[in-house]
Amino acid sequence: MTPPPFRVLILGHGEMGQAMEYLLQPRHRLSVWERRPKSGKPLDLEAVAGNQDFVIFCLPAIPHFDLATRLRPLLSPDCLCLSIAKGLDNEGRTAAAALTQALGPGLSIGVLYGPMISEEIRAGRSAFAQMGAIHTNIYDRVRQLFESTALALEYTPDITGIAWSAVLKNVYAIVFGVADEMALGDNLRGYLAVAAVRELGEIVTTLGGSSAAACSLAGLGDLITTATSVGSHHHELGRQLARGQLDAIQGEGVHTLEMVRARKLFDYRSYPVFHLINRLLTEPEQAKALMESFLDHLRHHPPHAR
Numbered sequence: 599m600t601p602p603p604f605r606v607l608i609l610g611h612g613e614m615g616q617a618m619e620y621l622l623q624p625r626h627r628l629s630v631w632e633r634r635p636k637s638g639k640p641l642d643l644e645a646v647a648g649n650q651d652f653v654i655f656c657l658p659a660i661p662h663f664d665l666a667t668r669l670r671p672l673l674s675p676d677c678l679c680l681s682i683a684k685g686l687d688n689e690g691r692t693a694a695a696a697l698t699q700a701l702g703p704g705l706s707i708g709v710l711y712g713p714m715i716s717e718e719i720r721a722g723r724s725a726f727a728q729m730g731a732i733h734t735n736i737y738d739r740v741r742q743l744f745e746s747t748a749l750a751l752e753y754t755p756d757i758t759g760i761a762w763s764a765v766l767k768n769v770y771a772i773v774f775g776v777a778d779e780m781a782l783g784d785n786l787r788g789y790l791a792v793a794a795v796r797e798l799g800e801i802v803t804t805l806g807g808s809s810a811a812a813c814s815l816a817g818l819g820d821l822i823t824t825a826t827s828v829g830s831h832h833h834e835l836g837r838q839l840a841r842g843q844l845d846a847i848q849g850e851g852v853h854t855l856e857m858v859r860a861r862k863l864f865d866y867r868s869y870p871v872f873h874l875i876n877r878l879l880t881e882p883e884q885a886k887a888l889m890e891s892f893l894d895h896l897r898h899h900p901p902h903a904r
Contacts, residue, residue, distance in 0.1 A: 775836020
């Protein structure tokens with residue numbers, strides 16, 4: 599039996615907002631809000647928020663808390679809030695943590711993380727995501743929302759694990775771009791993939807998630823996509839670092855590193871690849887030399903299995 603059409607409010611109309619619109623437009627009743635629309639006035643949130651079945655946050659993590667706080671008194675108790683943001687806000691919170699704090703226990707939240715390149719979604723290609731939620735009944739509702747679309751979902755209760763995996767993989771993708779621009783080869787790419795996933799698992803565990811999240815769609819799956827796709831912003835940032843093009847080095851991964859340092863979220867110096875990426879971004883003029891020094895250290899001091 600085909601589920602009834604849902605009323606869905608999409609917050610943000612960038613690449614992922616457009617991708618969600620592409621997936622959901624054929625069957626559901628959509629409203630789209632943009633903070634700064636290209637034409638006309640923004641959608642009146644107060645007028646539409648109260649009758650929504652779903653609110654999908656297709657925005658960076660930074661505005662999540664304020665927007666969710668603004669919406670909280672307006673939303674129906676049955677409304678489900680989803681986020682696809684893969685960054686941290688200025689308090690060092692993941693999108694899931696920001697929504698949880700802003701909305702409290704009375705409203706359901708979930709996150710969608712995995713290989714979901716917006717251009718491929720809008721071209722009709724398959725996409726894959728883990729749906730993180732506390733209860734399986736929340737997953738069942740989201741599965742109904744995306745039924746008959748090209749987005750394949752799998753459930754996990756490990757919201758913390760997949761949220762941090764999705765956030766941190768953007769950081770790791772940068773070093774792949776540096777290596778590719780320097781033509782350091784496929785062998786190094788293979789090493790970096792293994793080392794990144796190993797470190798991801800350890801970091802995620804210290805932050806309260808399961809180490810298995812590092813090998814999930816939100817971790818390894820999205821890392822492969824982000825670290826190798828020609829359209830990946832963070833892969834391109836690495837290429838720019840290696841080329842010495844330093845004027846536009848910004849993005850969710852860069853902000854994540856800033857928050858890790860500023861908020862002391864974990865001891866990044868304990869993780870060699872993560873520490874290398876931090877140095878690449880704080881000493882960008884030395885990017886090539888830092889990469890060569892890292893490789894030289896590996897040759898003479900191979901890491902022990904951990």
